[in-house]
Amino acid sequence: MVIRTVCNKDIGKYDNGEIRVYGIWGMGGIGKTTLAQLAYNHTIVNQYFDLRCWVYVSENFQVNEIIKKIIESVDKSGCTLTQLDTLQASLQSKLREKKFLIVLDDVWAEEDEKEKWERLSGTLSCGAEGSIVVMTTRSERTCRMMTKVGELRHQLGCLSEENSWLLFKKHAFAQGRVGDDVRKLEPIGREIVVKCKGLPLAVKTLGSLMWSKSSSNDWQRVKDSNIWNLQENNVLPALKLSYDNLAPHLKRCFSYFCLFPKGHELKKDELILLWVANGFIPPKEETDNLYVIGEEFFNCLIWKSLFQVEKGNKYEDGIDRCKMHDLVHDMARHVMKHDCLVIEPACNEVKIPDEVLHLSSSCPDEKLNLSSEDLGKLTSLRSIFMFGEGDEGCITQLLNHVYVRVLHLALTM
The missing domain is CATH 3.40.50.300 (P-loop containing nucleotide triphosphate hydrolases)
Known part of the structure; x- marks a missing residue:
């Protein structure tokens, strides 16, 4: 149509x-x-x-x-x-x-x-x-x-219960199953699907989560989770369940993406290097290649439907990119609200807390009101992302910050 x-x-x-x-x-x-x-x-x-x-x-x-x-x-x-x-x-x-x-x-x-x-x-x-x-x-x-x-x-309306189940099954039972027989899991899975209320994003994300859970007890725990009663604005319970089931290092890698604006497409290689710079990738052995481990993390987050991959054949450079769905981005910001400060054009003048770890701004410099003295107090700051308009004075201040591990500038002068 x-x-x-x-x-x-x-x-x-x-x-x-x-x-x-x-x-x-x-x-x-x-x-x-x-x-x-x-x-x-x-x-x-x-x-x-x-x-x-x-x-x-x-x-x-x-x-x-x-x-x-x-x-x-x-x-x-x-x-x-x-x-x-x-x-x-x-x-x-x-x-x-x-x-x-x-x-x-x-x-x-x-x-x-x-x-x-x-x-x-x-x-x-x-x-x-x-x-x-x-x-x-x-x-x-x-x-x-x-x-x-x-x-x-x-x-666009919600999926029917049967179509929701078919989408869920495609992800939850992908590449075969281990553990309990599918016949035991299906009744629980159908009850989980009902809780997704016909939203394809929720169904797909929960299906990807359940693929990694092999026993009916695991499935039952997800079905009975208190998170389904979550009252947080803009955070789907299905997405929060998926996040809560990530390993700690994957949680850090996933939520770090909230520093980029909604709809932003980022090259896979760049994202992995940002993870490495922040120490998010723990080596298993001293000689391990952190980038290779980062690729495993990246693929895992794609598989769990938390990242969307844009294949490189769409671009002149042939490099894969990833982005986040809006609602996933909202959830990433929610879980990182104590570590990250994201300043957008709609914000009024902002004061940056001394303990913030990661800062992202798409505002003009005057809204940041960031003096050299203020910047010197931010001893916990590890990442600075600047989008939009900037000036040389602002950049000089940022370059002099000795604690920062990542400085990402996408500015028009």
């Missing part, structure tokens, strides 16, 4: 030449991004459009940033432009007379941001006939604001 609609220029066509927008909406973890990816990567879609690009939006709906990300996706390189009119002109020069597909993933835009959306959609209304924007969102209100035609809206 999605592919047929996206590739039919007459469905939802506007007489005024405005860009068509197809909206996929539903609750978190229900598979909106997966559905959009299936359409985006389909052969028919690939052949139909001259140009395709994918942009992760998330909570901070900033027109400048979204346009910049689209330009970077089209050019496959960084964009140094900052002024809105310059960004708009640059993007339109790349899109004009091309039939394009742009995916805006995980959009959060309130009704009071309608003007921002109209500014963005106006910029995008320059392509050839048949061009379309596909957006995913958890909010029906956002979907209705951005898609003006009912036939261009797709509400």
